[in-house]
Amino acid sequence: MTSKQNDNMDANFPIEIAQVELSDLPAVKGLLTYWMDYGAGPDFEEINASVAKVEAALNGQPDSGYFVAKENGAVVGFIGFYKPEEKMTKHAKTAKPIELVNFFMKPEYRAKGIGKRLFNTLIETVKQKGYSEVILNSGVKFGSTGGWGFYNRKMEYVGQVENFYNDRYPTRIWRLDL
Numbered sequence: 234m235t236s237k238q239n240d241n242m243d244a245n246f247p248i249e250i251a252q253v254e255l256s257d258l259p260a261v262k263g264l265l266t267y268w269m270d271y272g273a274g275p276d277f278e279e280i281n282a283s284v285a286k287v288e289a290a291l292n293g294q295p296d297s298g299y300f301v302a303k304e305n306g307a308v309v310g311f312i313g314f315y316k317p318e319e320k321m322t323k324h325a326k327t328a329k330p331i332e333l334v335n336f337f338m339k340p341e342y343r344a345k346g347i348g349k350r351l352f353n354t355l356i357e358t359v360k361q362k363g364y365s366e367v368i369l370n371s372g373v374k375f376g377s378t379g380g381w382g383f384y385n386r387k388m389e390y391v392g393q394v395e396n397f398y399n400d401r402y403p404t405r406i407w408r409l410d411l
């Protein structure tokens with residue numbers, strides 16, 4: 234990897250990684266609506282709860298932050314972090330974990346190295362903020378969409394947890410020491 238790949242902007246591949254802005258919210262909501270569909274249409278409860286957390290971060294909520302990947306100003310990818318709940322912290326191995334959430338690319342922008350740039354930006358940010366580890370969970374749907382493949386390459390697999398979502402659906406958990 235060249236050092237250029239970690240820059241916010243690569244001249245050969247003009248995708249910018251930036252902190253989310255208020256004006257990005259409609260596009261971010263579009264991405265969440267596309268991916269948070271588990272077979273019965275978009276899960277608006279989860280989508281609205283996620284958007285509320287992005288808005289809270291924009292309003293200065295500590296322990297959270299979101300980044301977008303943009304091409305010519307248009308959002309093509311998204312990633313975020315926030316303070317985990319107990320059902321996640323119990324899988325952490327260190328004292329100050331932070332949770333990675335909402336990692337989504339527009340389908341046609343996947344597998345071009347953009348997700349890795351979003352991920353690296355998040356990792357650098359939370360490291361600088363003094364967190365000790367990143368933890369995340371990813372539902373079964375994302376086993377075939379690139380999510381599990383990405384996490385297996387970049388993080389340590391913790392295991393599968395049954396009855397995680399709505400006390401009913403399983404998920405898998407990964408972690409990474411910072």
Ligand SMILES: CC(C)(COP(=O)(O)OP(=O)(O)OC[C@H]1O[C@@H](n2cnc3c(N)ncnc32)[C@H](O)[C@@H]1OP(=O)(O)O)[C@@H](O)C(=O)NCCC(=O)NCCS
Nearest residue numbers: 337338343344345346347348349371375378379380382383
């Ligand atoms: C998961 C996702 C965000 C990754 O972003 P991306 O831009 O496609 O990933 P990149 O092109 O940056 O790939 C980064 C690395 O992951 C690997 N990778 C990506 N998809 C993979 C897959 N399906 N299987 C195995 N490895 C994979 C790449 O080979 C690359 O490895 P390298 O750094 O060793 O070269 C993106 O594919 C996506 O939006 N998928 C659909 C939604 C999803 O599954 N989100 C996760 C929700 S929990």
